[in-house]
Structures are given as C-alpha cells and as structure tokens.
Amino acid sequence: MNAQAAAGVAERVAAVRQRIASACARAGRDPAEVRLIAVSKTFGAEAVAEAVAAGITEFGENRVQEALAKQPAVEALVRERGLPSPAWHLVGHLQSNKAKAAAGAFAILHGIDSIGLLNVLNRAAGDRRLAVLLEVNVAGEATKFGFAPGAVAEAVDAARGLPGVEVIGLMTVAPRVANPELARPVFRELARLAREHGLRELSMGMTEDFEVAIEEGATMVRIGRAIFGERS
Numbered sequence: 001m002n003a004q005a006a007a008g009v010a011e012r013v014a015a016v017r018q019r020i021a022s023a024c025a026r027a028g029r030d031p032a033e034v035r036l037i038a039v040s041k042t043f044g045a046e047a048v049a050e051a052v053a054a055g056i057t058e059f060g061e062n063r064v065q066e067a068l069a070k071q072p073a074v075e076a077l078v079r080e081r082g083l084p085s086p087a088w089h090l091v092g093h094l095q096s097n098k099a100k101a102a103a104g105a106f107a108i109l110h111g112i113d114s115i116g117l118l119n120v121l122n123r124a125a126g127d128r129r130l131a132v133l134l135e136v137n138v139a140g141e142a143t144k145f146g147f148a149p150g151a152v153a154e155a156v157d158a159a160r161g162l163p164g165v166e167v168i169g170l171m172t173v174a175p176r177v178a179n180p181e182l183a184r185p186v187f188r189e190l191a192r193l194a195r196e197h198g199l200r201e202l203s204m205g206m207t208e209d210f211e212v213a214i215e216e217g218a219t220m221v222r223i224g225r226a227i228f229g230e231r232s
Helices: 003-027 045-053 064-080 096-105 115-124 149-160 180-196 210-215
Strands: 035-039 058-061 087-093 108-112 130-135 165-171 201-203 220-223
Touching: 003 035, 003 045, 003 210, 035 087, 045 064, 058 064, 064 087, 064 096, 087 096, 087 220, 096 115, 108 115, 108 165, 115 130, 115 149, 115 165, 130 149, 149 165, 149 180, 165 180, 180 201, 180 210, 201 220, 210 220
Parallel strands: 035 058, 035 220, 058 087, 087 108, 108 130, 130 165, 165 201
Antiparallel strands: none
C-alpha cells in the first residue's frame, strides 16, 4: 500500500471514530463502550497493517479460510513495524465443518445461528472456552441466517450446559434500507433481547447504519467500507 493509500486509511479511521463519538454523545454514552471492529474481508495484509498503525486493534473476517491465509502475513508485518498484534473476530456465517479451525483462529465468533453449531463448537473447544455471539434474524429475512427472536431463550439455555462455549451477547445484520432510521427498530429489539437474557455485548451496525446502532446500545460495530474503501 502506498503512502497516499495509507494516509487514506488513517483519515477514514479518524472520521469513523469521530462519528462513533458523536453518536455516543447523542445517546449519553461513553465512546469507550463501543468496540470498533474493522471488517477486512477481501483486503490484504498490508491494508490491515495500515489500519493497525491507525489504532485499530480488532478485525473482522467473514470467511475462515481467508482469515487463516491472511493472519500470518499480518502478524509478520506488524512485528516488522513494531505494531501490536490485532485480535480477530469471525463476523460471517460459520459452517460446522470449519468450526475446529475457527475455534483456534478467532477471539470472538459472532454469527452462531443454531444449537447444533453450539454443540460442534463445544466439542472443538478442547480445554478453552470460546466466546460467542448468537446471531438473531430480528427482521425475519429469508435470505439471512440467525435465530428467530423467540428462539433465543432456548439457545441461551442450551449454551449454559456447554463448558466449551460462553454466550457473551447477540449479533444481528439489519435489512439494507435507504434511510438508516428504518433499521432502528431492529437494533432496539436486539438490545431488548440482550437485556432480557442478561447478555452484555451487542454486535450491530455496519457502515450504513452504525450510528443508529450505537444510539440503541451497540457495544461492537462492524465497519468495512468506511475504513478500507469500496471493495473491488
């Protein structure tokens, strides 16, 4: 990545952080409560390293195999430049046959969408305890993964009996809408479900709608294009 592109990443990170701070101010929240997850899918190790240099500490990947290929290259670059090693989140759908690989590659798994997958991860965990978020299809979209809102209680109860997984919160992908205000009811409902089940983390909000998500209680926002630019 050339110097101009690197400066672009740093400027975009600063702009996103300012937008997070403004949204928190509107909601009476501390910006420190909101974790910025930079979604680096399709972008290479150099782009990730530039984001680390701009202060990003956590990155999201959608596919296990892409992350496994990228992580060693990122680690080599940040070590060479004296930068901290980032933490990795899986923010996309996880297939059961990738569960063992995912268990060793990510700090948090966001898109857990079935009790069966919880059981597979429990077996893959070994002597670890995996931090997971249950994906909830709040809007009931046929094209989206996730538990129905009414099925969250059963999933939380099932997880309590699994020593290898810890459900730390909920995650959702809101419908794509022209006006982000139209996504507000989805975020509000996810926050209500989290409170109902005593879960502290809310992974919700992307480039198009993260400010509304923060106003409704997001503790993690998953930002790709606003940091890295358009994907080719």
